Amino acid sequence: MFPSSVNMREQNNIIIISIAMTILLLVVFFCRMLGNMAGKNKRKKQPKLPPGPATMPVLGNIHQILMNKPVFRWIHRLLDEMDTEILCLRLGSVHVIAIASPEMAREALRRNDAVLTSRPVSFAWRAFSFGYKNTVGSTGDQWKKMRRMLASEILSSAMERRMLGQRVEEADHLVNYIYRNCNNGTVDIRHVTRHFCGNIIRKLVFGRRHFAFGAGNIGPGRDEEAHIDALFTALDYLGAFSISDYFPSLVLNGLMSTFRRLHDPIIMERMEEWRAPRRNGDERREVADFLDVLISLDDAQGKPLLSLDEVKAETLEIILNSVDNPSNAVEWALAEMVNNPKVMKKAVDELDMVVGKERLVEESDIHSLTYLKACIREAFRIHPYHPFNPSHVAIANITIAGFMIPKGSHIILSRIGLGRNPRARDNPLEFRPERHLKNTDNVVLAEPELRFLSFSAGRRGCPAVSLGTSITMMLWAEKLNTDVIKKHICN
Numbered sequence: 364m365f366p367s368s369v370n371m372r373e374q375n376n377i378i379i380i381s382i383a384m385t386i387l388l389l390v391v392f393f394c395r396m397l398g399n400m401a402g403k404n405k406r407k408k409q410p411k412l413p414p415g416p417a418t419m420p421v422l423g424n425i426h427q428i429l430m431n432k433p434v435f436r437w438i439h440r441l442l443d444e445m446d447t448e449i450l451c452l453r454l455g456s457v458h459v460i461a462i463a464s465p466e467m468a469r470e471a472l473r474r475n476d477a478v479l480t481s482r483p484v485s486f487a488w489r490a491f492s493f494g495y496k497n498t499v500g501s502t503g504d505q506w507k508k509m510r511r512m513l514a515s516e517i518l519s520s521a522m523e524r525r526m527l528g529q530r531v532e533e534a535d536h537l538v539n540y541i542y543r544n545c546n547n548g549t550v551d552i553r554h555v556t557r558h559f560c561g562n563i564i565r566k567l568v569f570g571r572r573h574f575a576f577g578a579g580n581i582g583p584g585r586d587e588e589a590h591i592d593a594l595f596t597a598l599d600y601l602g603a604f605s606i607s608d609y610f611p612s613l614v615l616n617g618l619m620s621t622f623r624r625l626h627d628p629i630i631m632e633r634m635e636e637w638r639a640p641r642r643n644g645d646e647r648r649e650v651a652d653f654l655d656v657l658i659s660l661d662d663a664q665g666k667p668l669l670s671l672d673e674v675k676a677e678t679l680e681i682i683l684n685s686v687d688n689p690s691n692a693v694e695w696a697l698a699e700m701v702n703n704p705k706v707m708k709k710a711v712d713e714l715d716m717v718v719g720k721e722r723l724v725e726e727s728d729i730h731s732l733t734y735l736k737a738c739i740r741e742a743f744r745i746h747p748y749h750p751f752n753p754s755h756v757a758i759a760n761i762t763i764a765g766f767m768i769p770k771g772s773h774i775i776l777s778r779i780g781l782g783r784n785p786r787a788r789d790n791p792l793e794f795r796p797e798r799h800l801k802n803t804d805n806v807v808l809a810e811p812e813l814r815f816l817s818f819s820a821g822r823r824g825c826p827a828v829s830l831g832t833s834i835t836m837m838l839w840a841e842k843l844n845t846d847v848i849k850k851h852i853c854n
Contacts, residue, residue: 409767413450414447418453439777442777448463459773460773462780463776466764467764469813470763472813475757476821480822481758482495485500486615487601491619492680496677497677498680512657516656517657518826529652533559533563534723553690557591560687560838561590562583563685565590568678568681569652574587590625594682596618598687601683602748602750626675630654630675633654637659687748688835689838689839690838691742691746692739692742693835695745702794713734713735718840718844729840735840737800737806741794744783745782751776752776754774755774788814807828808828808836
């Protein structure tokens with residue numbers, strides 16, 4: 364009987380162990396199943412990169428960039444072919460995200476604005492900013508310092524009012540120059556608009572419209588021609604897709620040589636004029652232009668706030684940022700009006716009603732020139748000078764439209780894609796200023812909703828909206844009014 368009971372206990376123990384093992388295996392199996400399901404759900408929830416073309420190991424899409432010129436056309440073709448408003452390219456280890464949707468642009472520069480305040484390293488930007496010392500190209504504390512100085516001193520409302528006389532004087536020169544040249548039967552619009560912008564910003568920055576004394580009020584001389592050519596060549600490099608900037612050291616060195624030859628003597632002479640009163644504690648003269656402001660600013664210890672390189676960098680930046688958009692928008696607006704006489708008539712009728720035919724346009728008229736501002740907005744929308752805005756670099760991982768944007772990515776907004784987005788407006792290629800007159804009593808050139816880019820938006824947006832509007836509208840109104848009068852006088 365005893366052996367029999369021992370056998371039964373052994374059998375019971377085996378059964379219990381078997382059941383326990385089975386339960387343990389089932390628990391392990393279900394745990395792994397749940398873990399796999401959780402992993403799959405986690406992978407599903409993790410956002411993906413925006414769509415983009417296939418990439419090669421290490422290179423990414425660099426080989427395609429090199430084979431497709433101009434690069435901006437290839438990028439916009441990809442956006443159309445892939446039927447997307449956000450595109451991801453990989454250049455080496457860097458992701459470049461192109462955005463062509465107003466909603467996504469607002470998500471980038473509003474919701475994620477604080478994360479997108481950095482700038483990429485660029486050969487051209489480093490050269491033209493004297494080592495990232497200006498406002499547009501700098502980051503961190505340097506950017507905060509230059510941005511604060513620019514907004515509070517150079518672009519203050521008080522400074523804008525003080526410089527009104529110089530802007531009015533240059534508008535008068537524009538009219539006189541066209542009148543003197545209208546006997547030839549034609550006027551080169553591009554030449555006139557670009558040199559007007561160059562003249563007016565040189566007047567505001569340096570206190571002179573010509574580099575050489577004695578040039579008078581005649582047209583641009585050799586130095587002024589070289590200056591404008593260098594400015595627009597530099598803008599082409601700064602506005603280019605960074606990877607297409609194929610080691611342009613010789614070109615950039617030539618451009619910087621031109622800027623140094625023309626700018627440095629004025630800057631050095633002016634710094635010497637301000638150095639003596641600062642050193643001797645004498646009473647300083649009143650500032651007369653932007654350069655005076657940059658040089659005269661002191662820090663808390665009474666020392667110059669800006670170094671020589673910072674003054675040079677900010678001077679060049681102000682000039683570069685003042686010549687492209689106004690001249691390009693006016694040139695395209697006039698070109699569109701040639702093909703649309705009804706738009707031309709509406710614009711001229713508004714000028715006649717607001718300004719009349721007995722005087723020239725004044726800056727105080729700008730607020731009332733609603734239709735003319737709508738024409739410029741439409742030119743900004745359809746015909747931007749640059750295909751993309753300057754790159755923003757993400758300093759942390761973010762998501763845009765549900766897509767993952769890794770830290771270090773370069774975000775570029777497509778000016779062409781935003782302005783010509785067929786989902787955002789009907790007949791996007793049609794020049795129709797009336798589309799900007801809906802539901803508004805005051806048309807402005809800025810576009811905070813980012814349905815197109817004029818002065819950009821966010822912390823990195825252009826702070827010179829008021830000055831930029833004045834320069835653009837005075838050029839536009841004077842040119843349009845002069846063109847109309849010229850037809851009667853010269854023909």
